[in-house]
Amino acid sequence: MAAEALPARRLAWGGIVGEAAAAAGVALALALPLIGFRTVETNAALGIETRFGWVAATVAAVFVGRLLLALLRSLHLHRKSVTRPTSPQPSPPPGAERERPVEREGEVGGRRFRAFSPTWIGALGIAFAVALPFLPFSSRYLVDLATTVVIYVMLGWGLNVVVGLAGLLDLGYVAFYAVGAYSFALLAQRFGLSFWQGLPMAGLLAAAFGLALGFPVLRLRGDYLAIVTLGFGEIVRLVLLNWVPVTNGPAGIADVPRPSFFGLPFERHAPPGGTTFAEFFHVPFNPGQRIVFLYYVILALALLTNAVTLRLRRLPIGRAWEALREDEIACRALGINPTLVKLSAFSIGAMLGGFAGAFFATRQGFISPESFTFIESATILAIVVLGGMGSQLGVVLAAVVLVCLPEFGRAFAEFRMLLFGAAMVAIMVWRPRGLVARRAPSLRLAGRDGAR
Numbered sequence: 001m002a003a004e005a006l007p008a009r010r011l012a013w014g015g016i017v018g019e020a021a022a023a024a025g026v027a028l029a030l031a032l033p034l035i036g037f038r039t040v041e042t043n044a045a046l047g048i049e050t051r052f053g054w055v056a057a058t059v060a061a062v063f064v065g066r067l068l069l070a071l072l073r074s075l076h077l078h079r080k081s082v083t084r085p086t087s088p089q090p091s092p093p094p095g096a097e098r099e100r101p102v103e104r105e106g107e108v109g110g111r112r113f114r115a116f117s118p119t120w121i122g123a124l125g126i127a128f129a130v131a132l133p134f135l136p137f138s139s140r141y142l143v144d145l146a147t148t149v150v151i152y153v154m155l156g157w158g159l160n161v162v163v164g165l166a167g168l169l170d171l172g173y174v175a176f177y178a179v180g181a182y183s184f185a186l187l188a189q190r191f192g193l194s195f196w197q198g199l200p201m202a203g204l205l206a207a208a209f210g211l212a213l214g215f216p217v218l219r220l221r222g223d224y225l226a227i228v229t230l231g232f233g234e235i236v237r238l239v240l241l242n243w244v245p246v247t248n249g250p251a252g253i254a255d256v257p258r259p260s261f262f263g264l265p266f267e268r269h270a271p272p273g274g275t276t277f278a279e280f281f282h283v284p285f286n287p288g289q290r291i292v293f294l295y296y297v298i299l300a301l302a303l304l305t306n307a308v309t310l311r312l313r314r315l316p317i318g319r320a321w322e323a324l325r326e327d328e329i330a331c332r333a334l335g336i337n338p339t340l341v342k343l344s345a346f347s348i349g350a351m352l353g354g355f356a357g358a359f360f361a362t363r364q365g366f367i368s369p370e371s372f373t374f375i376e377s378a379t380i381l382a383i384v385v386l387g388g389m390g391s392q393l394g395v396v397l398a399a400v401v402l403v404c405l406p407e408f409g410r411a412f413a414e415f416r417m418l419l420f421g422a423a424m425v426a427i428m429v430w431r432p433r434g435l436v437a438r439r440a441p442s443l444r445l446a447g448r449d450g451a452r
Contacts (some may be wrong), residue, residue: 016074020067027062031055122393129299133292140288147295147363149403151356154302156383156395157309158352163381164390165318166345167325169226172213172233173380176206176350178240178372180357185253185367186246195259195362199355206354207347209236214346218339221328233377240369252368256361258290259297266290298359305352306392312348321345322390386427401427 036055040047129150133143155177162170183202187193193201217228240247247253258266264277268285277293278285312318320341323331328338361367383402387394405423 023066024063162349166321172229174377175236176353180354181361184358202358207351210346210350
């Protein structure tokens, strides 16, 4: 279709500046009581310190940011109004030779391709994650931070089964995280099980709790389901807090055993009749060896979780999850049992959360109910939503952003959560469907040439 040039229109500078000024006024009203005043203690007396410079900087930043956003939006609308389509060209007469379409950049033989496909991005990300402890800029702090990121990636992938694939809003996912952690800690202390022996049992116990949650909520949807799962998460936390003879209550459980490398502990001195990791491989003892080993353990668990989740998506149960997410009534019409589908989603998602909880317990060496509050569920759900519902790669990117941003904001100790909230708002404004909104289809239909 051809395009006819139109006379250029002037930008509405008055409206743009007015919109930015209104946003700055709102920022001033919010920043003045929150940032402008701070209580300080001087000479055993409580006083008030003013910080109007911070308020002015905040208002100026909001004004400039809103001005740029309004300007970009106005330029986009102005650019769209410069050209308009004209009447379509007449079709060629029958029998006339059609002009062969010119292949554009990004097309080969009429088929589009992407230079940066999710497969290549995932492969590069895995290679970087494997080599991270040995890179020149690596440090113990960086490896420990990467371990935390991978824990949240694994939790995000587990919740992605429930929320992203099955479409069941779960606000109490931290309950399965806690069940896995406490199950392993109690099994290790009461029965002397090692990490590798207690890991599958912790996952199975968490899956059993997932089934226990799934039965009462079979007929609930949307907000009602979210409220029930939120209550379930709080019930589990309160039970851990008050069942003192078993969970030790607020004092938590200490001395959770660490994982070993095929029976070789990462200690300075070997137990009687045993050998340490450093002695077996004839290397100097370094406390960082255990940190690196724990990082590779959670990385292997996360990659296994990803492989299982991707495989499940291609199986009939995975297709049933996505069908349930789209339309439950149509699922019943097709003969799919929503009860079994919901229970399978809850149990598998809970099992993956239990695995992550068991690793969290062995990594920390100490667990308490304070580690499994609602804020953990909110963070995991934010990772799934901001990453893109059902997107595995998006969960990774969102976990990196949401875990690393508060760490990098430690220099602004008083404004860490403000920066965290601003970053989340910015992501939802620019990418409302998530960082990676596109998902690979679970099933591709055969084309005319038989290619899939």
